[in-house]
Amino acid sequence: MNTALRKPAAAAQPPLEPQAASAREHLRLSGVQKVYTGGALPVTALADIDLSIARGEIFGIIGRSGAGKSSLIRTLNRLEDVSAGQVLVDGVDIGTLKGDRLVALRRRIGMIFQHFNLLASQTVLENLALPLKAAGFRRDEIEARARELLELVGLQGKEQVYPSRLSGGQKQRVGIARALMLKPELLLCDEATSALDPETTQSILALLQDINRRLGLTIVLITHEMAVIRQICDRVVVLEHGRIVEQGPVWQLFGAPQAEATRALLAPLAAQLPADLARRLAATRQSGARAVLELHYDGQGAEPDFQALGQALGAPVELLHGGIDRIQGHALGRLLVATAAPERRLASFLTQTGLFARAEVLGYV
Ligand SMILES: Nc1ncnc2c1ncn2[C@@H]1O[C@H](COP(=O)(O)OP(=O)(O)OP(=O)(O)O)[C@@H](O)[C@H]1O
Ligand SMILES: [Mg+2]
Incomplete structure (x- = not known):
């Protein structure tokens, strides 16, 4: 295992002063509301969200389309600001962060997406370099880090390749490597395996699990694939119309789902009568x-x-x-x-x- 990946990059990560967070708690949402006001009518995407996510946990978010999953995950790195309530990262209310401290927060959080979001005109190395360039790293540091991460995700030697020459699974591996370039403590995954075939999905899930174990990263993931939740999550929350209808350890939720929304999501897994x-x-x-x-x-x-x-x-x-x-x-x-x-x-x-x-x-x- 590569211990270098564990060391916080002091230059890139000015510490946020933790307040009264419990040692194991990484994220806490309390009373979170999100109302989108851009359109003709306001849309309440999240309401009364109270949630606690432990450090090192793999935490799943499920719910029907439009339930508020992406809105929720995007409040965790302030891609969306909450309309009410608080999001605490290590006990710090991220809504209060400005300027450098907000930049520092975002650097501690990596994100991967369904459609990878790689720049087609840039090589793999250039794609990986972007977050570090913006953070003012030297070229040799960037290249060393990129090599290290390409090895971690099983793409060693692909530095000079353009994304169009990569398979979907390989693109997502680059996406994961890019998300890890700044040594984040939290990885957000919004439908990261939804565009992949089952076999490739398996390899990406194995990689996420490996990263979680080896780097101690907290992972929050959204998926509509219940098999993904079953396979890698510790705990899961079910959203319906922007509210939490159920949450708990995966085995409990899958074994005895309480909410109608959970049952509906799990229905495809339940065997029908032959x-x-x-x-x-x-x-x-x-x-x-x-x-x-x-x-x-x-x-x-x-x-x-x-x-x-x-x-x-x-x-x-x-x-x-x-x-x-x-x-x-x-x-x-x-x-x-x-x-x-x-x-x-x-x-x-x-x-x-x-x-x-x-x-x-x-x-x-
Ligand atoms: N930028 C926005 N402006 C206005 N409304 C939005 C915006 N983003 C999301 N919404 C609305 O907020 C609600 C929740 O959307 P969100 O994208 O969080 O759902 P989701 O659970 O991720 O759905 P999906 O599974 O389809 O990705 C929906 O009603 C959606 O139309
Ligand atoms: Mg979504």
Whole structure:
């Protein structure tokens, strides 16, 4: 690991005096409102946002289109000013920063975008150099830093290449390298993998995780891809009409979503009933038919245990469909099973806590 990346660049980062921030808290939003007043009618994009993000955390923001995700992330580096409330970075209200101190804040925050935002007429090296040139670094320092970061993102030797010669994934790697040039402590990602194919998305997510671990960077990311959240985020907040409707550890939110908006976002991940099974499923039990049970695991307690299920039902259990994900060490998912257990036994089984989070009889086959 490259320790040089950890050292704060004293010239580029005049310290902001931290106030009463807790050691682990990196960002805090309290009572944040954002109203856009440019158009014919004011638009309230954010309302009553209270949020705390820990140092070194990977924090996700999800919500439907127009929910206020980009507005929220843009308040963190003052690309947008809040209309009311405060955004604290290390305990400092960034709304009060002016001049050099605002510049210093922005240098401590890197940002990457869906469409990479690279300058097409400039080489990779020139693109990387821009933030450092503006900050007054010497050419040799800039080149050394660019080399170091291109290596970190797996693009060594690409200094003289123009962006048009790079794939989408490579462009995003350059975007990430550029965002890291000034050794930021916070990386903001607005749909950073949305323009990439699944495989490239995986490699960029792995890179973000690697950066998070190796450099201790806090990462705040927006995505409409729930699989991205599931894979790399520690905690997630759900926005709806500019308000927080739910937040918590990823496993909890995915296991037992409370808000309607969260359920709707997660719906594509929930397996539907397979067509052949749906066709065969009867609403009433014919003689000799087996019951089809849907068992939910929400990560809070029970793990799937077929032996225990069989014992509780007094009959074997056959797995028909479904799967279990392990998120942050918690088993989450839905299983469809068939069992010949009689109705009386089923009724008492459904009330048994400890074997699953929730269960229901879907029908009979
Ligand atoms: N510069 C602006 N001026 C006026 N209204 C804006 C501006 N930017 C965003 N809005 C409005 O604020 C609301 C929130 O927009 P925002 O871009 O934050 O949503 P989002 O969750 O990022 O959506 P998407 O998933 O489509 O990117 C929307 O109603 C949007 O039309
Ligand atoms: Mg957006």
